[in-house]
Amino acid sequence: MTAATLPHRSPAPSVAFGAEALHAVLAASPAPGWVSDLRRSACERLTGLGLPDRRDENWMRTDLRLFKPAAWGPTRSPGTGAVVDEGLLAEAIVSGELVDTADGSGHRVAGRLAGRFASLDGHVMREELDASLAAQGVVFGSAERVLAERADVLKAHWFSLIDSSTDWFAALHAAFHAASVVLYVPPRVRIADPLHVVAGLTDGGVDTSHVLVVLGEGAEATVLTETAGGGAAGSTGGFHCGGTEIVVGENAFLRMVNLQNWNTGVWHVARQRAVVRANGRLQWTLGALGSRLSQVAQDVALVGRGADAQVNGVMFTEGRQQLVFNTSQHHEAAACRSDLLYKGALQDRSRLVWRGMIKVDKAAQKTDGYQRNDNLMLSKTARADSIPGLEIEADDVRCTHGATSGRVDGQQVFYAQARGLTADEAARLVVAGFFQQVFDRITIAPVREALARAIGRRIRRIS
Amino acid sequence: MERLVIRGLHVAVEGQEILKGVDLEIGRGEVHALMGPNGSGKSTLGYAIMGHPAYEVTSGTIELVAADGTRRDVLAMEPDERARAGIFLAFQRPMAIPGVRLADFLRHSVTNVRNPDRKEGEELMPMREFRAELKAKMAELSMDPDFARRYVNDGFSGGEMKRAEILQLAMLRPGFAILDETDSGLDADAVRLASESIAKIGGAEMGILIITHHEQLLEHNVPLRTHVMLGGRIVESGGPELAAELHKKGYERIRVAYPDAAAAERAMEDAAGLAGRAVPAGAGA
Numbered sequence: 190m191t192a193a194t195l196p197h198r199s200p201a202p203s204v205a206f207g208a209e210a211l212h213a214v215l216a217a218s219p220a221p222g223w224v225s226d227l228r229r230s231a232c233e234r235l236t237g238l239g240l241p242d243r244r245d246e247n248w249m250r251t252d253l254r255l256f257k258p259a260a261w262g263p264t265r266s267p268g269t270g271a272v273v274d275e276g277l278l279a280e281a282i283v284s285g286e287l288v289d290t291a292d293g294s295g296h297r298v299a300g301r302l303a304g305r306f307a308s309l310d311g312h313v314m315r316e317e318l319d320a321s322l323a324a325q326g327v328v329f330g331s332a333e334r335v336l337a338e339r340a341d342v343l344k345a346h347w348f349s350l351i352d353s354s355t356d357w358f359a360a361l362h363a364a365f366h367a368a369s370v371v372l373y374v375p376p377r378v379r380i381a382d383p384l385h386v387v388a389g390l391t392d393g394g395v396d397t398s399h400v401l402v403v404l405g406e407g408a409e410a411t412v413l414t415e416t417a418g419g420g421a422a423g424s425t426g427g428f429h430c431g432g433t434e435i436v437v438g439e440n441a442f443l444r445m446v447n448l449q450n451w452n453t454g455v456w457h458v459a460r461q462r463a464v465v466r467a468n469g470r471l472q473w474t475l476g477a478l479g480s481r482l483s484q485v486a487q488d489v490a491l492v493g494r495g496a497d498a499q500v501n502g503v504m505f506t507e508g509r510q511q512l513v514f515n516t517s518q519h520h521e522a523a524a525c526r527s528d529l530l531y532k533g534a535l536q537d538r539s540r541l542v543w544r545g546m547i548k549v550d551k552a553a554q555k556t557d558g559y560q561r562n563d564n565l566m567l568s569k570t571a572r573a574d575s576i577p578g579l580e581i582e583a584d585d586v587r588c589t590h591g592a593t594s595g596r597v598d599g600q601q602v603f604y605a606q607a608r609g610l611t612a613d614e615a616a617r618l619v620v621a622g623f624f625q626q627v628f629d630r631i632t633i634a635p636v637r638e639a640l641a642r643a644i645g646r647r648i649r650r651i652s
Numbered sequence: 653m654e655r656l657v658i659r660g661l662h663v664a665v666e667g668q669e670i671l672k673g674v675d676l677e678i679g680r681g682e683v684h685a686l687m688g689p690n691g692s693g694k695s696t697l698g699y700a701i702m703g704h705p706a707y708e709v710t711s712g713t714i715e716l717v718a719a720d721g722t723r724r725d726v727l728a729m730e731p732d733e734r735a736r737a738g739i740f741l742a743f744q745r746p747m748a749i750p751g752v753r754l755a756d757f758l759r760h761s762v763t764n765v766r767n768p769d770r771k772e773g774e775e776l777m778p779m780r781e782f783r784a785e786l787k788a789k790m791a792e793l794s795m796d797p798d799f800a801r802r803y804v805n806d807g808f809s810g811g812e813m814k815r816a817e818i819l820q821l822a823m824l825r826p827g828f829a830i831l832d833e834t835d836s837g838l839d840a841d842a843v844r845l846a847s848e849s850i851a852k853i854g855g856a857e858m859g860i861l862i863i864t865h866h867e868q869l870l871e872h873n874v875p876l877r878t879h880v881m882l883g884g885r886i887v888e889s890g891g892p893e894l895a896a897e898l899h900k901k902g903y904e905r906i907r908v909a910y911p912d913a914a915a916a917e918r919a920m921e922d923a924a925g926l927a928g929r930a931v932p933a934g935a936g937a
């Protein structure tokens with residue numbers, strides 16, 4: 190890892206997000222007119238909106254009082270600092286481990302990435318795609334570039350899934366997305382090696398990146414996205430306002446990983462939505478360790494018969510971090526399966542909120558839906574809220590949900606101590622054991638290991 | 653030979669005195685049996701020796717006394733320091749640690765106990781070496797090697813838990829082992845196997861305190877002394893014949909012979925009854 194502790198400072202924005210700022214963005218953008226039109230209409234909405242209000246159900250547990258919208262705007266150039274190498278997977282990438290066999294057996298072959306994309310403060314720093322994949326029609330790289338080249342396959346999907354009118358952040362994102370990345374995998378093309386996307390921030394930086402992933406019928410891919418950097422708590426921090434759209438085609442298989450590891454001064458707002466078509470499979474893993482405040486919407490829609498989505502969440506919060514997740518599993522078609530497991534451990538005075546919804550349409554008979562959130566409290570002052578929800582219109586379904594919240598059991602710690610482990614080691618082991626159930630579902634060993642390592646490093650003596 | 657020496661031990665749980673002056677001395681290589689009716693305080697003694705935070709030692713001493721007379725104060729040690737000093741407790745009710753594989757747990761444990769000065773974060777015992785040793789030990793105990801891949805005591809049957817405790821005993825080879833009802837939950841064949849295994853693991857280097865309600869475990873581990881606990885005190889000690897007598901005839905003679913202890917037993921039962929027998933999971937009888 191090249192970048193050490195604190196990233197360098199980002200230049201302050203000359204103008205806040207708004208009509209004037211958009212003018213400058215459009216003037217510099219090489220993107221086609223239809224892309225700019227989408228930005229313009231989103232910007233119009235933005236100027237008419239205020240910050241989301243706590244009366245809005247999705248925002249009622251999110252404390253935005255200290256967020257100052259006028260302090261943030263587009264920056265002309267990135268700050269200095271090699272934040273891009275600070276991601277959780279950096280170690281694995283450097284050591285070349287970042288590949289396991291596609292079947293997830295845990296057996297590793299020497300690592301290689303099919304493609305990589307890195308940005309800093311909303312500016313593209315690097316983009317690469319394996320030449321043999323490009324020859325097979327795979328499209329991967331900066332949205333500004335590839336939307337122009339491949340509008341034929343991308344136009345229908347770009348901002349088709351996430352709604353830019355829901356709130357101020359959604360509108361801002363749709364108007365000002367930058368350093369965005371697109372992956373398109375043509376039908377029946379299977380990419381064995383993962384693609385890696387990292388968005389970095391310097392202190393005070395802004396990231397508004399958008400991620401679009403489209404898998405054609407029978408295609409396969411593994412996409413690892415991560416965020417890193419930004420200022421620590423008490424500094425200028427940083428601001429991420431992002432969006433992710435995922436289309437898993439019929440019989441396609443996508444393993445999608447989002448690792449959020451911002452420093453603790455960063456405001457993180459993300460809207461992520463996937464649709465899975467008939468017999469398509471999505472394994473979607475979220476790791477959230479960083480940020481000052483996070484508001485994440487993670488929605489999966491199962492739109493074709495036999496679609497399958499597995500959603501994994503691994504959260505660790507500390508200090509005064511506040512992470513809020515609103516998840517939705519929407520069964521629109523029959524005989525689909527969705528299985529969500531979020532596990533969180535909380536330290537210090539941090540707070541974790543999960544609000545989940547399984548929605549089953551009338552047509553979605555034979556639905557198999559599951560959602561569960563388990564939280565482990567490592568301090569008496571942490572707080573977790575789990576709010577599962579079901580909305581079922583079909584009659585022949587199996588939908589279950591569950592939530593638990595517990596503390597590290599002193600009896601377990603004593604048992605481990607009696608066998609020679611220190612109290613800290615024992616606590617770490619118990620916490621690792623708590624996460625094992627979700628790690629067992631994550632078939633990408635380096636992701637599992639990076640998360641386990643990062644969590645292990647953060648756990649302090651349990652109070 | 654090193655000795656574990658307990659003098660005048662008083663232990664309270666939630667302010668309620670359970671042990672009321674226990675004296676016990678075990679040398680390495682010796683086997684002692686501890687018997688006594690339910691609730692008399694046997695497990696409490698085990699927990700106190702191991703340093704369970706809920707069991708408060710209000711007076712008395714526990715020391716490790718080396719052959720040259722050097723004394724180590726066990727009560728000043730954290731539970732993990734006691735383990736590294738060579739003390740082992742096989743739990744009457746071992747705790748489950750879901751998500752943690754027995755093999756990983758034991759590798760940590762063995763590493764720490766064998767290198768008492770290891771700093772946290774330092775290398776664990778090499779995986780290959782550990783695996784080979786574990787496999788050999790499991791074979792000796794007629795255990796399926798896949799068993800070590802299961803999560804520590806999670807969903808184990810009563811018998812499986814006790815066998816896992818014996819496996820840990822075999823891997824850790826402590827100086828002093830307290831086996832708290834390691835025979836309960838085992839079927840007849842398993843008890844015989846346990847009895848033989850413990851005898852083999854023990855030998856001249858290990859002092860063993862066998863807490864039991866039965867005789868079988870003592871078959872291959874003939875106690876030098878048998879102690880009887882009643883009302884939080886060891887009221888009588890004798891040879892192996894005492895174990896046989898108690899097993900056959902029960903504790904009536906003891907209660908009659910030691911009316912004060914019998915009165916303490918009744919008082920403890922009343923207190924436990926009043927408290928609604930609020931025994932935390934994994935502790936107590």
Ligand SMILES: Nc1ncnc2c1ncn2[C@@H]1O[C@H](COP(=O)(O)OP(=O)(O)OP(=O)(O)O)[C@@H](O)[C@H]1O
Nearest residue numbers: 665670690691692693694695696924931935936937
């Ligand atoms: N953690 C605890 N909390 C409350 N009371 C306890 C606790 N541990 C032990 N006790 C009480 O102390 C007394 C002695 O219990 P202990 O478990 O030591 O008995 P024992 O001799 O091991 O009995 P058994 O043969 O049934 O295992 C009992 O009255 C019990 O209820």
Ligand SMILES: [Mg+2]
Nearest residue numbers: 695744936937
């Ligand atoms: Mg007992």
